[in-house]
Amino acid sequence: MTAPDKRVTTDEIVGEIRDGMTVGIGGWGSRRKPMALIRALLRSSAKDLTIVSYGGPDVGLLCRAGKVAKVVYAFVSLDSIPLEPHFRNARQSGAIATTELDEGMFLLGLQAAAWRVPFLPTRAGLGSDIETANPEIKTIESPYTSSPWGLEPQASGGRSTGERLIAMPALELDIALVHMHRGDRGGNAQYLNVDPYFDDLMCMAATKSFVSVERIVETEDFLKEGPVQSLRINRLMVTGVVETPNGAHFTECPPDYARDEAFQKEYAASAKSGEAWDAFRAKYLDVSESDYQMLVQS
Amino acid sequence: MSTATRSEVVAVAIAESFRGDGEILANPIGNIPMIGGRLAKATFEPLLLMTDGEACLVENIMPVGVANPPKVIASWNPYRSMFDIVWNGPRHVMMGATQIDQYGNQNIAMLGALAQPKTQLLGFRGAPGNTINNKTSYFVPNHSTKSFVAKVDVVSGIGYDKAAELGEQSARFHCLPRVISNLGVFDFETPDHRMRLRSYHPGVTVDEIVAATGFELMIPSDVGESRLPSDEELRLIREVIDPNCVREQEVPNPQSTPPA
Secondary structure (H helix, E strand, O other): OOOOOOEOOHHHHHHOOOOOOEEEEOOEOOEOOOHHHHHHHHHOOOOOEEEEEOEOHHHHHHHHOOOEEEEEEOOEOOOOOOOOHHHHHHHHOOOOEEEEOOHHHHHHHHHHHHHOOOEEEEOOOOOOHHHHHOOOOOEEEOOOOOOOOOOOOOOOOOOOOOOEEEEEEOOOEEEEEEEEEEEOOOOOEEOOOOOOOOHHHHHHHEEEEEEEEEEEOOHHHHHHHOOHHHOOEOHHHOOEEEEOOOOOOOOEEOOOEOOOHHHHHHHHHOOOOHHHHHHHHHHHHOOOHHHHHHHHHO | OOOOOHHHHHHHHHHHHOOOOOOOEEEEOOHHHHHHHHHHHHOOOOOOEEEOOOOEEEOOOOOOOOOOOOOOEEEEOOHHHHHHHHHHOOEEEEEEOOEEOOOOOEEOOEEEOOOOEEEEOOOOOOHHHHHHHOEEEEEEOOOOOOOEOOOOOOOOEOOHHHHHHHOOOOOOOOEOOOEEEOOEEEEOOOOOOOOEEEEEOOOOOHHHHHHOOOOOOEOOOOOEEOOOOOHHHHHHHHHHHOOOOHHHHHOOOOOOOOOO
């Protein structure tokens, strides 16, 4: 076999992230987030980042650590703790800029970037304060007043003729960071939980995409892990791959492991004061990944 | 069966909001809405399809508040497929609302100004796309002048006035069937789509609802009480759908009558 070897280290990945870059982060809420890569990013000097995420503790941690200039989001939540406390503090103190989106608009922005088109049309967002908050988002009028082929289904009831729609701009990323269950040395990657989220779109929307995986396996062993449909990310989408066991901790990564709810509570409590954050940071973030893993597994 | 508690009346009111929906995805979000939606499927709307709260669509009546409940999985519905259903249309979602106004504009995003909110909440989530694409109802467990407001700070889900501004074509899928609170049931079936009191829950007065509402509510002269659960509905709620009584924590009974 002549597949490439795209294995890299977390430090090499973080070394690609320069000040001011736009970084897309995979997963959803407090689910299958590339936390080992986020922890490495927290230890780096990178700053003024624009973060694009179906947000969870990735967003909260980066905001609290002063890495973020702007967050592009539809929600930021820890799931079992509905509101992300560090993100709330950052918003309420005015520390960060934001772009507010509907969850579906967010998907279409990633899809547009992945397909290399400047926008995708949607009805989602019309009339809401998404339009007010984002005057830069334009609307378009459908160029069709009727079907160009005379297709008029009898039950269509006047389907989209000359309709005004939101032109959701492409969410183009410099870097994508995602976490999957299994990967091979070439960067093909597999998810084993029930939802792929939008990790493949994140990868295709980015100039450079990095995948952390629970375990690197031989390509021929993928189908021992899960069905062929679970091979969601192919190596054409991927710049580098790194093995980070327990690398989504403390977010959930079933079937390998559940969310560490006790740790998540401790994390949330660190938003209560500067002292609480300093203690949390000193104990869990100003340490190496291997020390972190020893701490959380003891 | 003993007297129905407030949460059981609310569950039935929620079930009623799905009446007539037929074969669509009933997508109530939160425990009380899920109890109501599953009650509708278990009784008068058997064709409803519902989620397991994760990434599957199920055919059985799943209990809430139970670890590892049995599931009869009928389909796979990860987030990406959920957006397909939203945009394709056959869905009735019931969301929460931190604030709602007389035309049904909903805010779950933040309190205060967008640029620097006083209180950051969830964000817009899927509310803009839901309200412009499929039926959207709301459940508000804490009816007060803080939740039923003259003007929402931020419009996440769009109301009938915003829909009218968009015009008939853009807003042709906009539909807000019901708002259900701990005090009563509301709809927008008025000439200008202002919110109307549809029924008040037993034990609540119209005056109490008016005092707890921050805008002028349309009150039909013949408005009556929300309907009580039937014995079969009470049995389904208590024994099948919510055996651990999660409902009483979320909508406590004002008379503090313990459930049977």
